[in-house]
Amino acid sequence: MAVPARKTSKTKKRMRRGNIKLQTPNLSPCPNCGELRLSHVVCPNCGFYDGRQVVSTNN
Numbered sequence: 001m002a003v004p005a006r007k008t009s010k011t012k013k014r015m016r017r018g019n020i021k022l023q024t025p026n027l028s029p030c031p032n033c034g035e036l037r038l039s040h041v042v043c044p045n046c047g048f049y050d051g052r053q054v055v056s057t058n059n
Helices: 010-017
Strands: 027-029 036-038
Touching: none
Parallel strands: none
Antiparallel strands: 027 036
């Protein structure tokens, strides 16, 4: 069984874990209403996707 030759130092461990973080979602404006939305997802504000109405909204 493989065993590490040396203990991983706190610094090395923290350097490795420093890249594990939350990422912000990539939001883009809806071409129909201008509301920020996720790419490739139906706009929750107006219900448009790819230039056509796909979900009816009760606004």
